[in-house]
Structure formats: structure tokens, C-alpha cells
Amino acid sequence: MYTIYSATGCTRCKIVMARLRQLGLDFAEHDMKAAGKEAFQRFYAANRRAIFRGPEGVEFPLLTDGQTIRQGLGPALAWLQAGPDALAGFFQVGVLHKEWLDGIDISGGDPARADDFLAVLRHLKQNAMKLEIATDGGNAALLAAAVREGLADRLVMNVRGPAHLYGQLAGRPVDPADIRATIALVAAFPAKQFQTVVAPLRRADGAVAYLAPGEVGQAAALIAEAAGDNHQPYLLRPFRPEAAADETLRRAEPLAAAALLPHRSAARTHQVKTEIEKTG
């Protein structure tokens, strides 16, 4: 028996409820704006540490079976498609609204679950959602399949850094051919964005130091080489220490946007449309 916490007028909640009905699964709905307010308050008070808040507050729907909680349209549908963990890494709670859905990381999940992953994307598209798919280059074949089927509306590639540091920055081994194939796919897509977080990393001597301007320039060159042109939209993003998983990196002093000007200059040598993300 599932419980879904919804909000009046929440289209994403309706999509999840329709899917539950389609699968013949029993569920109870609590609309936090209506009769389900008290039930939601109790659920929230008991689980608030696990509930994600985006820029506009608590993201709905929240789906639970009493043991597992999944929040947001993508994670909820992924659970109903393949169980609570099979598509872990592919779907997170997003922050985009209305018809746009983000929080889809095609390189974050197990490619052996490609069929289930694509089935969720198809279901989202059948419900008129526009999908922003993120990648850092892994699972290029899966991205190609999604693009071929028309399951993506915008692609965002997080180019972790230059080729020699890519695996370290991604936190896992990477296949350089996969990275290049993804760059080529993203570059050829009509609505796309390349971006690099100018992040710190532990160097060979043990010191922690940010990506240097020359290294960001090498990342831009990697894009140019694999894309075959130097006019791709490329954004440099400041690192946010508070969001880092690694304790050492969480203690890194944040770089001011102005400190990224040399990085932008180095990147523009290879990608002339490089910009720095505006913050604040």
C-alpha cells in the first residue's frame, strides 16, 4: 500500500497517481492543501530531515510505502518502474517547474537498467513533460538511445575537467571514448549546455587546489576536439564547498566569481562563447 502526499493542482502528483492506477497498485492520497493537511504535517514532522526543499519549497509528490520515501516525479516513477533502488543514480529531485523536468542524470545509473530507464523517460514524455537530461559523459550509448527516440528536450553536459583529471573529478573510472562520444552527441543537439564546475581536487603531492586556468582551458579544448567546433555554449560555475561530499573539499575556501576570469580567458581560447555563471 502506497501513500502519496500531494498538493492541489500538482500535475506531477496526478501523473504519479495515474501511474499507480495503471499498475493496479493501491494507494492513499493526502492533499496537503485540503483534507490531507494533518496527515502531511505528521509525515513531514517525522521525516523532515529526508525531505528535499528546492527554491520554491517542498517538492511534490512524496511517495512512500512506510519504509521508503521517494520525492519528485522522476524518482517516484523510477521506483514504480523498477523498485526502490534499481534506477538509483538516474533520477533525483529536480528544481525546474511547470512542464520542464530536471534531476535526470543519464551517467549516474547502471547502464544494465537501460530498458527501465528509457521506459520512465517514455512515460514522462507521454505526459507532455519536457526533459532536461544531464550527463558527465558516462553511458554515452544510453544517451544516444534517448536522443534517437526523442526523449530529451535539453542536454546539459558537466565536463568535469581535462582528460587526465576526468576520472578523479568524476569520482569513478571513465572511458575517454565515452566522454568524447557524449560531447559529440551534446554538441549536435539543438538545446544544450556544456559546463564545468571549477572545483578543487587533491593533487599528487596531497595538497588540495582548484582547477587551474590552464586545466579549464584543456577541458574547453577537449570539447572543441570532440565537438569539432569552438562555438559551443560553455559555462564555468563556481564550486560550492557546502555541497561537496568530501569533507576536505567542504573546507575549501570558495572562489569569488572574479577569480574565474583567468579560467574564462583560458577556456575562450578553445570555446569562444565561454561565460561565468552569474550567482547571487
Added chain:
Amino acid sequence: MSNGTKPVDALRFPAILYHREHTWLQADGDAARVGISDYAQDELGDIIFFELPAVGQRFAAGQSFGSVESVKVVSTLYMPVGGEVLAVNDALADTPELANRDPYGDGWIIAVKPDGPGRGGLLTSREYREYLKTLK
């Protein structure tokens, strides 16, 4: 906070004292009650949780003594005066929306024993109303 729905002149301003961070103070003998203003509850929208201090805790004026969580936002609660917490409104645990429905009455948050008679920096209802107009 932002996104409130009511114009300032549609909000309630009982004749008590207000902190610029939208808490209020109402004297009750040697003690005083503290809550959030009508403006604050309107800006927050549907309140779903209060994180409150324990009885006996002491806070300085302007110090955070807890937080209030709505569907839209999590907001810090600030002490209008320094003092010791004498009581906490336990009803808010089960019915946090009391602070939406009746922010100056049943939706009170804590009772405190102020450190002294000084109320420097707090605003009268008229001053608070004018202050809010500068925010809207």
C-alpha cells in the same frame, strides 16, 4: 521571506511590540509571550513544523531561538528580548497551522521571562506597519 499575499493594510497589528524579524512580544505580568506576526505567517504560507527550544533555555535579544517551516520556506525565529524560556506552546507540535490561523492568540510560540524591563529596538504596531511598507 517573500511571496505574501496580503497588502500591509490588510494585516492585523494588535497594540503589542514587534521585532524587525517579524516576531512579537506581549507582556503578561513578569513574563511575556512571543509569536510570529500576521505578516510573517502570511509570507510563510502553510506552516507545517516548528522547531522550538526547551523550557529553561536562555537567549539574547535578536538571537535565534528556533525555526518555522512552511511548504515554501524554512525561516529562523528571533528573540524580541533576551530572557529565559518559561513555556513552549505544545499545541504547535500537532497543529502548527495555529500560527497561520491565530498568530497573536492560540498560535503563540513561547513564553519568556525577559532579562529586564528594556525593550530597546522593538517597534510599536504603528512603527512596525510603516516598516513593513518599506519591505513590500
